[in-house]
Amino acid sequence: MEWKKDVRTVALLVLLLISLTIIFYPFFLKPNGVRVISVSEDSPCKDVITVGSIITEVAGIPIKNSQDFAKATRNLKGSTTFIINDNPRRCSIPEGSQLGVTVSDIKKGGIRMGTDIGGGIVYFFKPEDTSKTTLEKTLKSLESRTRKYGLNDVEIELFNNSFKILIPSDEESYIHFLTEKGELEGCLVIPVEFTNEEGEFYLDGKTYDVYLEDGSISINGLIYSPGDSFELNGIEIKVQNVSKNTTTLLAKIFDERGLTLSNKRVMKQSGAYIFLIYTTLSEDTSKTFARVTKGQEAIVSPSGEALLKTPLLVLIDETPFLSLPISEKNAGIEIKELTLWGFRRRAEDATNDMIRLSSIIEVKRLPTKLNLIKKDIFLPKSSHFFITLPLYTILFLSLGLSVFFFIRYKRRGVMILPLILTTLGELVLILGVISFSPFLILLFIVGMSLSLLKNEIVDLKIWIGIFSIFMIVLGILLTKLTVDSNSLIAFSIFTCLSMIQSTVIGDRLLKKKETHIQSEYKRLLRILWFSASLIAIVLLPLFFFFNEFRCFVSVLITGCLVSATLTKPSYWILLGKILKS
Numbered sequence: 240m241e242w243k244k245d246v247r248t249v250a251l252l253v254l255l256l257i258s259l260t261i262i263f264y265p266f267f268l269k270p271n272g273v274r275v276i277s278v279s280e281d282s283p284c285k286d287v288i289t290v291g292s293i294i295t296e297v298a299g300i301p302i303k304n305s306q307d308f309a310k311a312t313r314n315l316k317g318s319t320t321f322i323i324n325d326n327p328r329r330c331s332i333p334e335g336s337q338l339g340v341t342v343s344d345i346k347k348g349g350i351r352m353g354t355d356i357g358g359g360i361v362y363f364f365k366p367e368d369t370s371k372t373t374l375e376k377t378l379k380s381l382e383s384r385t386r387k388y389g390l391n392d393v394e395i396e397l398f399n400n401s402f403k404i405l406i407p408s409d410e411e412s413y414i415h416f417l418t419e420k421g422e423l424e425g426c427l428v429i430p431v432e433f434t435n436e437e438g439e440f441y442l443d444g445k446t447y448d449v450y451l452e453d454g455s456i457s458i459n460g461l462i463y464s465p466g467d468s469f470e471l472n473g474i475e476i477k478v479q480n481v482s483k484n485t486t487t488l489l490a491k492i493f494d495e496r497g498l499t500l501s502n503k504r505v506m507k508q509s510g511a512y513i514f515l516i517y518t519t520l521s522e523d524t525s526k527t528f529a530r531v532t533k534g535q536e537a538i539v540s541p542s543g544e545a546l547l548k549t550p551l552l553v554l555i556d557e558t559p560f561l562s563l564p565i566s567e568k569n570a571g572i573e574i575k576e577l578t579l580w581g582f583r584r585r586a587e588d589a590t591n592d593m594i595r596l597s598s599i600i601e602v603k604r605l606p607t608k609l610n611l612i613k614k615d616i617f618l619p620k621s622s623h624f625f626i627t628l629p630l631y632t633i634l635f636l637s638l639g640l641s642v643f644f645f646i647r648y649k650r651r652g653v654m655i656l657p658l659i660l661t662t663l664g665e666l667v668l669i670l671g672v673i674s675f676s677p678f679l680i681l682l683f684i685v686g687m688s689l690s691l692l693k694n695e696i697v698d699l700k701i702w703i704g705i706f707s708i709f710m711i712v713l714g715i716l717l718t719k720l721t722v723d724s725n726s727l728i729a730f731s732i733f734t735c736l737s738m739i740q741s742t743v744i745g746d747r748l749l750k751k752k753e754t755h756i757q758s759e760y761k762r763l764l765r766i767l768w769f770s771a772s773l774i775a776i777v778l779l780p781l782f783f784f785f786n787e788f789r790c791f792v793s794v795l796i797t798g799c800l801v802s803a804t805l806t807k808p809s810y811w812i813l814l815g816k817i818l819k820s
Contacts, residue, residue, distance in 0.1 A: 245812060247689050251805050254685065255664055258671030261678055265349030271295050273308045273342035274412045282339030284330040288323060290415045291591060294342065296322035304344045312338045325584055343411045350674050351409060353392045353723025353790070354617060359407045361617045362414055368607035369400040376606045378402070384417050387598035389719045391789050393417070402609065405617055407721070416595050418611075420556050421604040423498075423596070426477070426489035427531050427565075428549040431456075433484055442490060443472055443530045449486065456486050474531060489552065490531045493577075497524035500600045501576070505589045512586045514593035516579040518600060525573040533571035540564070553579060555599065657817065658741045661810040665737055665801050666730070672797045673720045673790075679797060683712050686804025695764050695808075704772015707779045711796045714782055718789050725787065729794035737802060740767065744811055760811055767807055771799035 272295035278285050288294070295302055297311040298319050316334045320327055332338065351357075366377060378397050381404070385393045390413060394405040406414055431438040436451035450457040455464045456478060463469060468477045475491040501517040520528065536548040545567035553561035561581050579596060583589040672679045687705075690696050696705070720726075743766075747759050775796060782792040 245809075247693075247805065248809050248812065250685055250689060251664065251809050254682065254805070255667055257681070258668050258678065261671045261675045262350065262667070265674075271301065271303050272345055273302055273305050274345055275340060276343050276412050277341045277415055279337075279339030283332045283336055284319075284321070284338060284340065287328045287330040288321065288340055291412060291588070292323045293325075293345070293585075293588075294321055294323055295325070296320075305342050308342050312340070324588065343408070350670060351407065351719070351721045353721040353726070354394065354405050354407055355619050355724045356722060356727075357407065358616070358618045359392075359405055360411050360414075361615050362404045362406070362418075363612040363614070364402045364404065364418060364609040365612050366400070366402065366607045366609055373606045374400065377609075380602050380605050381417060383602045384598050386786055387602065388413055388416070388594055389717055390417075391718060391786055392721045392723060401612065410719075416591075416598075418609045419605075420608050421495070421599040421602070422554075422556050423495035423599045423604070424491055424554045424557075425493045426491050426552050426554065427535070427547075428552050429488040429490055430549065431486045431488065433486070438486070440488065441534055443474060444534065445472070447471065451481070451483070451486075454481055456481055474527065492528050492531050492551070493520065493524045495600050495603055497521040497527075498577070498600050500597055503593055503597050505586065505593055507586070508582075511582045511584055512589035513580055513582050514589040514596075516593060516597055516600070518577050518579065520575055520577055525575060528577075529571050529573045532565060532569070535570055537567040537570070555596075560596070657810060657814050658738065658745075660813075661741060661806050662734060662737050665798055665806050666734070668801045668805075669730070669733075669794055669797045672715070672793070673722060673726070676715050676718065676720055679712055679715055679800075682797070682801060682805075683709070686800060690804050695761070696768060698765060698768070701765075701768045701772050704768070704775045707772070707775035708796060708800055711775060711779060711782050711792065712800075714789075715793050715796075718793065720790050720793055723790055725791040726794045729791045729798075733795055733798035736770075737798065737806075740770075740802065740807060741810060744807065745814060748811065748814055760808075763811070764803070764808065767803040771803045774799050 272293045275288055275290050275292045275294065278288055278290060282288070294308065297308065298315065298321075300307070300311040302308050302311060315332050315338060316336075318329060318331050320329050322328075366374065374397060378395065381395050381402065385395065390406070390410060392407050393410070393413075394403075396403040396405075404414065404417070406417075429440050429442070431440050431449050433449075433451050438449045438451075439446055440449065441447075447458055452462055455462050457463075458469075458471075461469070463478050465478050465480050468475060470476065477489045477491065479487040479489050497520060498518040499521070501519050503514070503516045505512055505514045507513075532547065537545050538548050540546050547565040547567060547570060551563045551565050552559055553563065561579060563579065581589075581592060583592060668682065672682070696702070744763060747763060778792045778795060781788050782796075
């Protein structure tokens with residue numbers, strides 16, 4: 240058949256099939272496991288179960304959702320095995336104690352609803368410091384962290400000296416990372432062994448004697464207990480633990496205030512995923528690194544590399560996060576750059592940990608600690624103005640334009656079906672991007688390739704708009720898109736714009752003689768590209784500077800791109816074939 244020869248039509252049909260697959264495949268998936276949202280301080284398994292982990296089995300019982308987890312953990316006691324991030328982990332639960340772990344179901348993917356449509360979870364936090372300056376700085380830090388995680392649908396409000404945070408249910412696991420204090424510290428581990436309750440350690444060119452004193456230690460005649468911090472020659476030391484035979488000290492080298500983020504990435508390596516965070520050290524941090532590592536004992540690793548005997552321990556809010564080896568060749572040197580890295584079994588875990596660590600380095604710690612007051616379920620009202628208005632707008636404008644289109648032309652029925660099919664196709668492609676934002680790259684590459692191959696972009700001015708579209712496309716890849724009230728308004732605007740464009744195309748096609756159809760086709764394409772470019776240039780600052788409008792801009796830009804490169808040219812061809820027949 241002749242239509243098979245049209246590459247654009249075939250490409251459009253293939254893209255529609257891919258988009259429909261992206262939209263509907265999550266409904267056929269059955270994700271296993273639950274994601275850990277929080278772990279209480281008195282949980283017997285707090286050293287085994289961490290926030291963000293995926294639990295798929297408890298005591299031999301498969302876990303598919305939060306209901307399964309609640310049943311499996313109701314009467315746990317004794318030594319219990321958990322499958323966490325595909326690895327078996329064991330902890331002992333005393334009889335009568337609570338596990339103290341909160342979990343949520345794992346999102347299957349697909350189209351996500353915004354909180355103003357699909358509801359969510361609302362948290363209330365009370366800051367320890369309620370001064371005006373601290374509250375304002377904390378609010379700014381929370382909003383910055385939200386942007387770093389790409390959580391466009393999270394709403395943060397300050398009232399009555401408390402913070403109200405509304406977050407979608409499927410993103411609830413991020414609440415811990417958004418509200419944690421975020422005190423990042425890098426310390427050299429210094430173990431001290433006791434012989435007859437006496438030991439010693441070396442630091443910054445000096446040897447210090449340590450004495451065991453009834454569960455505490457004595458250094459320079461001063462007594463320190465586990466958790467205490469003190470200074471030795473300007474270097475901060477913390478007592479991590481004390482036992483009859485050993486004590487472990489942490490010599491602080493840096494915190495997040497002494498690091499500047501240079502770059503970050505995630506890559507696959509040896510069947511796992513490694514995240515890399517490249518940082519630049521401040522002058523004081525470089526000097527501290529040299530002082531702490533100078534003269535420390537070294538060993539040879541199995542790979543033949545000389546490393547310090549003890550690692551660099553990276554902690555977040557006093558909880559170990561990374562343990563990194565230090566090369567002996569860097570010991571005692573004022574290094575200028577430091578790479579923080581870690582292996583994770585899943586790409587999602589590596590990405591989340593990279594974002595968590597990099598956001599702390601960029602945004603720094605919160606000015607004050609936030610304490611959870613309460614947590615409630617948020618259900619939006621169906622009569623909300625911003626929800627119903629877009630829906631009614633789409634309905635009435637679509638109906639009005641369809642009636643106008645039906646009455647305007649003598650061959651009435653011929654025009655309605657192509658218009659409806661074209662508009663539905665555009666909406667399906669947009670929904671595919673909302674479901675899986677990388678799909679937009681495929682649309683951009685295919686659409687631009689077809690337009691360039693057919694010499695449809697000849698005006699240099701349009702390239703400015705194409706560059707704006709490309710910049711927004713890159714931004715969309717880093718954005719978690721949702722169907723919220725703003726995006727529904729964008730859908731209504733684009734639907735009207737698309738129908739008006741289809742009306743103009745149909746009008747021109749009917750009025751022009753067959754000999755002038757090709758020139759008219761090119762002229763209409765220039766108009767389409769000009770309007771798409773103008774919209775992109777106007778929306779570019781709105782996308783990057785106003786986080787709440789990112790979904791709105793994403794819908795319009797995707798629609799304009801699809802319309803100019805795929806659907807409207809195919810609509811012209813389809814309408815022409817129908818009129819000929």
